[in-house]
Structure formats: C-alpha cells, structure tokens
Amino acid sequence: MTLPDGYSEIAPGKLASVVTCLEMDAAPPLRPARADPAWDLRRRVDADLDAYRSLFARVGREWLWFSRLTMPAEELRRILADPDEEVWVFSVGGADEGLLELDFRESGQCELAFFGLTAAARGSGAGRWLMNRAIERAWRRPIERLWVHTCTLDHPAALDFYRRSGFRPYARRVEVADDPRLVGLLPRDAAPGIPIVEPDRNSAEP
Numbered sequence: 001m002t003l004p005d006g007y008s009e010i011a012p013g014k015l016a017s018v019v020t021c022l023e024m025d026a027a028p029p030l031r032p033a034r035a036d037p038a039w040d041l042r043r044r045v046d047a048d049l050d051a052y053r054s055l056f057a058r059v060g061r062e063w064l065w066f067s068r069l070t071m072p073a074e075e076l077r078r079i080l081a082d083p084d085e086e087v088w089v090f091s092v093g094g095a096d097e098g099l100l101e102l103d104f105r106e107s108g109q110c111e112l113a114f115f116g117l118t119a120a121a122r123g124s125g126a127g128r129w130l131m132n133r134a135i136e137r138a139w140r141r142p143i144e145r146l147w148v149h150t151c152t153l154d155h156p157a158a159l160d161f162y163r164r165s166g167f168r169p170y171a172r173r174v175e176v177a178d179d180p181r182l183v184g185l186l187p188r189d190a191a192p193g194i195p196i197v198e199p200d201r202n203s204a205e206p
C-alpha cells in the first residue's frame with residue numbers, strides 16, 4: 001500500500017520517518033580509507049544486555065534509535081547469542097565509540113542492522129574504515145545480498161554515505177512508532193532538533 005499524496009494523520013505521541021532501504025548484490029570495490037593505530041574492532045560475544053543497550057543508546061540517541069531498547073530482554077538475549085548475529089564494537093584508544101551489527105539470520109543474505117559512530121568519532125575517516133570492515137565481513141560469508149535501511153531521523157549524510165559505499169536504494173517506507181523520549185526509552189533532551197509533541201497538549205483527537 002502506498003500512502004496518498006497530502007497529509008496522513010499520525011496518532012498522538014508517535015513519530016514518523018521515511019525509511020530508505022538499500023542493497024548490493026556483490027561485494028563492491030572498497031573505497032580508500034584512512035587508518036589509525038588507535039582504532040580497533042572487536043566482536044562482542046558476551047550476553048551483557050545492559051552493556052549492549054548502553055552502547056546502542058550512546059551511538060543512537062541522537063538519531064532516536066529505539067528498536068533494541070524496546071525489545072523484550074529474552075528476545076534480545078536470543079538474538080545476541082545467535083552465531084548468525086555478529087555484533088562488532090568499534091573503539092578509539094580503548095574507548096567504545098561505534099557499533100556495527102551484521103545479521104546473517106536469513107539464509108543467503110546479510111542485513112547491516114546497525115552502523116554508527118558516536119559524535120566523538122564521526123568525521124575522522126572512521127566511518128569509511130568501519131564500512132570497509134563491514135563489507136569485508138559480510139561478503140566473507142556465502143551471501144547474495146547485503147542490505148541496510150536508514151531513515152530521515154538518521155544522520156543526514158548517511159544515505160549518500162551508503163550510496164558511495166555501493167548500496168542502491170530499492171524501497172522507501174514510512175515508519176510510525178512511539179516517540180522513544182515520551183515512553184522513557186531515551187532522555188527527553190535526545191535529538192533536540194526533533195521537537196517533542198506532547199500527546200495531551202497537542203492531541204489530534206477531539
């Protein structure tokens with residue numbers, strides 16, 4: 001179903017974004033990347049949900065990432081323990097500053113499920129370095145497709161960054177979800193550029 005032109009009503013307390021899905025069907029040539037001896041990437045294998053959620057929130061709060069914060073603990077534990085879910089932590093001089101997650105659970109494909117750096121690491125060339133590692137890791141397994149999605153709440157440079165990486169857009173969707181700041185998943189001062197609209201004061205309901 002495609003949304004009609006014009007305005008579509010959003011329920012009180014909800015946020016809407018436009019999601020772009022992108023894919024590639026073969027390993028692309030890697031783009032040149034700077035290297036830094038302080039950068040490191042390690043696979044996260046422990047099942048410490050609090051540590052995982054804390055890094056997820058630190059990387060994603062500016063972009064209102066919520067999916068892993070709202071997921072029931074048992075489900076998240078199961079996903080993180082799955083050998084087909086690769087969670088990689090990017091660090092700079094020993095400090096964790098980025099998250100890369102590759103989801104191979106669907107046979108023959110890989111979703112670049114999460115990809116992001118903290119503000120401290122952005123704009124240093126680390127994004128390109130990390131994407132090159134992501135592409136290498138993904139295509140090391142026997143897949144036919146690598147895909148990712150990014151939304152209009154993400155960093156505005158992310159979509160073009162993915163295009164330059166070799167991904168092609170193939171679908172756009174509107175996503176509607178609870179504003180994570182209104183349901184206590186993220187602090188109210190997260191993403192100050194996206195205003196909070198209180199449901200009680202601005203309700204569209206009569």
Ligand SMILES: CC(C)(COP(=O)(O)OP(=O)(O)OC[C@H]1O[C@@H](n2cnc3c(N)ncnc32)[C@H](O)[C@@H]1OP(=O)(O)O)[C@@H](O)C(=O)NCCC(=O)NCCS
Pocket residue numbers: 031032033034063114115116117118121122123124125126127128129149150151154155156157158161164
């Ligand atoms: C998307 C994201 C990872 C990109 O990271 P970034 O820090 O902007 O990436 P880089 O610093 O590597 O910069 C991008 C470009 O500048 C180049 N660059 C930056 N600093 C450089 C330097 N000092 N020397 C040489 N090149 C440099 C990179 O090589 C890269 O070039 P290319 O894209 O033309 O190949 C980052 O914006 C981010 O974490 N955003 C928040 C989360 C998000 O929106 N994720 C995506 C949606 S899921």
